[in-house]
Amino acid sequence: MSRLVGMSALGGLIIAALIVGVMLLTASPAANAQTVTVHKTPWCGCCAAWVDHLHDEGFDVIVKEEEDLTPIRSQLGVRAELMSCHTADVAGYVVEGHVPAREIRRLLEEKPDVDGLSIPGMPQGSPGMETPNAPDPFDVIIFSGEDARTEASYRGTRLVSEPARP
Secondary structure (H helix, E strand, C coil): CCHHHHHHHHHHHHHHHHHHHHHHHCCCCCCCEEEEEEEECCCCCHHHHHHHHHEEEEEECEECCCCHHHHHHHHHCCHHHCCCCEEEEEEEEEEEEECCCCHHHHHHHHHHCEEEECCCCCCCCCCCCCCCCCCEEEEEEEEEEEEEEEEEEHHHCCEEECCCCC
16 A cells, blocks of 8 residues: 555656646746846837837846936947947846847857947837838847947848858
8 A cells, every 4th residue: 555655656746747847848938038127218219119029029127217328338338339229238248229139039048258239220120110111121230349240130020141150
């Protein structure tokens, strides 16, 4: 009888372990969310739309409204030619402008030795800048110090090209 109880308990443990494993494998992105801190001006609607894009893609977002983003950009190393309308930081990286969540995820997965990503300006059709008009082509720039290069090219939300990976 005690042997039967022991086997029953073992079976219960195995089933519980399987259930926990399935739950971990099927966890939603929100359950594994990375926190992005977004610095934006209080009056910017496209910045709020980009925050919504990040939420929709499973990121946790902290919004800090600032009247002047210049000191934050200076502190984070964003040069004038890389500037857009909002600045974010995530896991020690800078994200300047309407960068697609896909590119932020790739940055966090690959962990390159860079300062961050930027989409200079405010290209129409980028995340948070959606309009009924034809989207602009734009590049996602990866930068560090004075170095900058194209990491990916988009037309609206459609990825057009990215560099080959070794």
